[in-house]
Amino acid sequence: MVDDDQLVLSSFRRRIEASYTALTATNATTARSLARQRPPDLAIVDLNLGRESGIELMRSLKTEHPSTIMVLISGWASIDNAVVAVRAGADHVLQKPVTFTEILSRIDGTSNGNEVETPTLERAEWEHISRVISDCSGNLSLAARRLGVYRSTLQRRLRKYAPRV
Numbered sequence: 001m002v003d004d005d006q007l008v009l010s011s012f013r014r015r016i017e018a019s020y021t022a023l024t025a026t027n028a029t030t031a032r033s034l035a036r037q038r039p040p041d042l043a044i045v046d047l048n049l050g051r052e053s054g055i056e057l058m059r060s061l062k063t064e065h066p067s068t069i070m071v072l073i074s075g076w077a078s079i080d081n082a083v084v085a086v087r088a089g090a091d092h093v094l095q096k097p098v099t100f101t102e103i104l105s106r107i108d109g110t111s112n113g114n115e116v117e118t119p120t121l122e123r124a125e126w127e128h129i130s131r132v133i134s135d136c137s138g139n140l141s142l143a144a145r146r147l148g149v150y151r152s153t154l155q156r157r158l159r160k161y162a163p164r165v
Helices: 006-016 026-039 052-064 079-088 100-108 119-134 140-147 149-157
Strands: 043-048 069-074 090-097
Touching: 006 100, 026 043, 026 052, 026 140, 043 052, 052 069, 052 079, 069 079, 069 100, 079 090, 079 119, 090 100, 119 140, 140 149
Parallel strands: 043 069, 069 090
Antiparallel strands: none
């Protein structure tokens, strides 16, 4: 599991280690090093790893370990990010907050998450904001101008968890 948030890592580690061996990293460099030492069966990677890209990490891990199941998780996920992630080797793209049990059910195929549902207005707005931020390379001031809102308004909206589909 790779996430720059220590709380998320420790939570997942406690849950995973009940049944599996878990290796955690807070950055791409450490994750690559751990993967070289012990090739993973499953890699759960956050989209944003500080200033690093989880998608780029997945791309390199998939090249080195093609049989590894790749799961990208993010509170900032959008349709555009999901498409790029799948092209980079992601087997699944899931929205935070997500539990380890949800990830396993998606991998096992026991989840009904494969159904395409029409997103709520709140979800469509979140995806649009995420896309504009991505188009602005993470520059919130520029994104706020393009969205026609104050930067503080954009920051308040980003503090909320991403809405469910």
